[in-house]
Amino acid sequence: MHIFQxxxxxxxxxxxxxxxxxxxxxxxxxxxxxxxxxxxxxxxESPGEIPKLKGKTPEKIEEKLLxxxxxxxxxxxxxxxxxxxxxDEIKRIAEYLGGLQ
Amino acid sequence: xxxxxxxxxxFLQELGVAGALSLCGLPILxxxxxxxxxxxxxxxxxxxxxxxxxxxxxxxxxxxxxxxxIDANTEYVTCxxxxxxxxxxxxxxxxxxxxxxxxxxxxxxxLNETVTNIDPDKNSVILTDGSNLSYDRLVIAPGISLVWNxxxxxxxxxxxxxxxxxxxGPQTLLLRKQLENMRDGGVVAIAPPAKPxxxxxxxxERASLIANxxxxxxxxxxxxxxxxxxxFSKQGLFMQAWKERYPGMIEWVPVxxxxxxxxxxPTNMTLYTDLDEHKVDVANVIPAQTAxxxxxxxxxxxQSGWCPVNLQTFESTLIKNIHVLGDSALAGAMPKSASAxxxxxxxxxxAITALLNGNEPGGPSFHNTCYSLIGPDYGISVSAIYGxxxxxxxxxxxxxxxxxxxxxxxxxxxxxxxxxxxFDSITQDxxx
Numbered sequence: 001m002h003i004f005q006x007x008x009x010x011x012x013x014x015x016x017x018x019x020x021x022x023x024x025x026x027x028x029x030x031x032x033x034x035x036x037x038x039x040x041x042x043x044x045e046s047p048g049e050i051p052k053l054k055g056k057t058p059e060k061i062e063e064k065l066l067x068x069x070x071x072x073x074x075x076x077x078x079x080x081x082x083x084x085x086x087x088d089e090i091k092r093i094a095e096y097l098g099g100l101q
Numbered sequence: 102x103x104x105x106x107x108x109x110x111x112f113l114q115e116l117g118v119a120g121a122l123s124l125c126g127l128p129i130l131x132x133x134x135x136x137x138x139x140x141x142x143x144x145x146x147x148x149x150x151x152x153x154x155x156x157x158x159x160x161x162x163x164x165x166x167x168x169x170x171i172d173a174n175t176e177y178v179t180c181x182x183x184x185x186x187x188x189x190x191x192x193x194x195x196x197x198x199x200x201x202x203x204x205x206x207x208x209x210x211x212l213n214e215t216v217t218n219i220d221p222d223k224n225s226v227i228l229t230d231g232s233n234l235s236y237d238r239l240v241i242a243p244g245i246s247l248v249w250n251x252x253x254x255x256x257x258x259x260x261x262x263x264x265x266x267x268x269x270g271p272q273t274l275l276l277r278k279q280l281e282n283m284r285d286g287g288v289v290a291i292a293p294p295a296k297p298x299x300x301x302x303x304x305x306e307r308a309s310l311i312a313n314x315x316x317x318x319x320x321x322x323x324x325x326x327x328x329x330x331x332x333f334s335k336q337g338l339f340m341q342a343w344k345e346r347y348p349g350m351i352e353w354v355p356v357x358x359x360x361x362x363x364x365x366x367p368t369n370m371t372l373y374t375d376l377d378e379h380k381v382d383v384a385n386v387i388p389a390q391t392a393x394x395x396x397x398x399x400x401x402x403x404q405s406g407w408c409p410v411n412l413q414t415f416e417s418t419l420i421k422n423i424h425v426l427g428d429s430a431l432a433g434a435m436p437k438s439a440s441a442x443x444x445x446x447x448x449x450x451x452a453i454t455a456l457l458n459g460n461e462p463g464g465p466s467f468h469n470t471c472y473s474l475i476g477p478d479y480g481i482s483v484s485a486i487y488g489x490x491x492x493x494x495x496x497x498x499x500x501x502x503x504x505x506x507x508x509x510x511x512x513x514x515x516x517x518x519x520x521x522x523x524f525d526s527i528t529q530d531x532x533x
Contacts, residue, residue, distance in 0.1 A: 025413075027488065028463025034158070034447040035468035035486065038440055041526045042161075042533075048525030049518050076504070076515050077470065077482050084468075084486020084500030 032089055033096045043100055058098030065090045139167045141457040144226055144236040146216050146395060148172035148200060150179075150439040151242030151427030154446035154531045160207040162454040169234065170200065171212045171226075177532070180300060181439045182524050183269040187277050188310035190477055196269060198532040219399040221420045238453050240415075241401065241408075242427040242442065243393025244268070245299050251389035252292070252372075253364040262367040263384035266307075267299060279383045280311060285319035287382030290372055292362040294389045295329040297407075299428050299437045302334040302483065304387060306473035309339065312347040313476045325381065326353045327374060329361040334436075335473060335483055335503050342475040362386065392429035407431045412494050414452035414462050415445060424449050433494030435487060441469045443531055465489055472520035480504075480516030 036053060040046045044053030053061065067073035068082035069090075075082075085093065143159055145152045148170050156170045176199045185191040203209045218227040225235040247265065249256040255263070264279070266272040280289065289311055293304040308324050315322040332355070333339070343351045354360035359376035365386055372379045372386070391397060391406035401408045401417050408425040410417055412433060415424040426432075426449050427442035435441040444467045452462035467487035472480050485501025487494050504516060 025461075025464035027466045028451060030162075031448055031451055031463060031466045034451075035444060035466050037447075037526075037530050038443050038468060039470055039523050039526050042157075042530045046522065046526050047529050047533075049522030050526055076512060076519060077484055080484050080500065080502050081468070081470070081486060084497040089466075 027089065029092050029096055032085070032093050036093070036097065044097055053097050054100050056098060058094045061097050062090055062094035065094065140165045141237040142167040142169065142235065143238045143240060143453060143457075144234055145170045145240040145242065146172075146226065147242040147244060147393065147427075148174075148211070149177055149242060149244050149427065149442065150527070150531050151244075151442035151446045152240065153177070153200070153203060154443045155240050155242065155426065155450050156209045157203055157207055157531070158447050158450035159453060160209055162450060163458070164208070166454065166457060167210070168207075169210045169212060169236075170203065171214050171216060171228075172200075173213070173215045175199065175213050178269040178273070179439065179524075179528065180267070180269045180303070181527070183266065183273045184303070184307045184310040185474065186269075186273050187266070187280060187307065188314040189277070190310070190313075193270070193274060198528060200532065202533045216395055219395075219420075219423070221399075221423060224422060237422070237457060239423045240449060240453070241393070241396055241423060241425045241429065242446070243395050243429055245390040245428045245437070246392065246394045246397065248389040248391055251294070252362045252386065254367070255365045255386050255388050259365060259367045259386070263365060263370075263386045265387050266385060267303075267387050267390075276383070276385060280314060283319065283322065283382050286321035287319065288323050288325055288379075289315070289383040289385065290325045290327055290379060290381040291385045291387070292327045292372060293329060293333075293387050295356075295361070297437060298387065298390050300471075301436050301438075302339075302471060302473045304328075305333055305335070305339045306475075307385070308351050308353075309342065309347070309473070309475045312343070312350045316347055316350065322350070322382075324351045325379060326351065327360045327362050327372060327379065328353060328355050331355045331357045334471075335481055337506055338481045338503055339473075339475075341506060342479060342481070346475055346479065390428075392425070396425055396429050401425055402429075403431075405431065412489055412492065413448075413465055414456070415449040416452075424453065433487070434485075434496050435467060435469055435494055436471070438469055438471050439527060439531075440471055441467070443527055444468045467494060470523060472516065472523050474517060474520055475513070476517075478517050479510075479513045480518070480520040481513070482516055482520070 039050050040053045046052045065082045068075050068078040071079045145156050156168045159168050179196045200211045204211050214228045216226045225233045264272045264276040266276040359374050362372045364373040392402045392408050396402050396408050403409050408429050410430050415426045417423045426445040428437040448465040455462045470484040472482045481504045483503045486497045
């Protein structure tokens, strides 16, 4: 390997490690879904007027959250909440909640 | 450092135990227990929204953690929805929760006790009967302490005449009784302290729901908010709603117009501001607040009167192995609310579970939703999602905000319905 290529590699690795170092840790999936449980009940089993999440498919949950993010789907508050998550986070949340038995 | 090495050593010992347990499936070892062996003890002081949620989620995450939940009361009366009791819409029993489900379903030990002291060098708390209780991690979630004589003359005795009702229970019932006994045409004063205080929209929801009661029962009466602040949570929505529902009934005097109450005299029911004195029929004086007494007395609060914590774990930055969460903690952009305490408790439970199992705590996500009722069919809300950025809890850009202005009656009615749903869910998520 040429010295030039080597230096590029070393510098890139250095930057990569630096950026990893300063970035906040990826949000833990449990922490993401636990935020839902405050209003939707533990494990999505809401006891009252707020819709249950348990028993819904991952596809349905993802579709609804993405709609809410666009102020669609007749939200009262979920549009304001769904905008707090990235598309990737929404996918992870939907997969977790959709897998609850 | 010593403690750290100790718990690590202990943890490694437990790993050996866990290794043996994993062989339980084999016929040759069929006699051994399938119950996870306790590998650590977490003691939690304060069984409100923060403490009870933390207890439940620790056990949900790891049955190998022994959780001891300590509170001076055997049941908890929620501050959320306590304004509906003032309006006669709910009874206090609707707001009262016990710890039986946490004990029965989650295997939490509940101790009806008071912690008098913390000994961080020995990792133990001292109870009123003089006994010691050791911990691997301690969680303190005591809510707020009221600062007497702020305003001047307002102390525990004065609060029996001019109730604060900022801790729900007997104080809530006292204020309700005073409203019931008041003459038609009376003046009810509400005096919120300068920020920060527990439940930022609380005083204004209180004004709304007292107005709801008075309009039906004593329509000549007035509500006077003598405010030590120049603006307040959901202000535009509250003011729009007051104009719509209770025209002429609620007067708000901000600090900039001399609203701040400096002194009270309970003997003649008078509140003194910089410029004026107000003789009233019912006085709801909400005093200044700090972190819970147990944190102040044990060196967990800083000069601000609140507790600095690592916001990924809620471990105190002042004393190792002790976590502080909820109203008492300095939690960046999050308000002092039941919803925030519930959210922080889950982040804390995840972090403690990770630490006790020798793992790095993961990235946290936080949420807050607070509904306020204007009347039984009129709700408004504020909400936000938060993350950790530059070691601070910050609102995720673009998320959150308040209900829209000028919404339809149907929209407001839906939010009132969801306010009740929120209450049913958060109390289940915390106590059930």
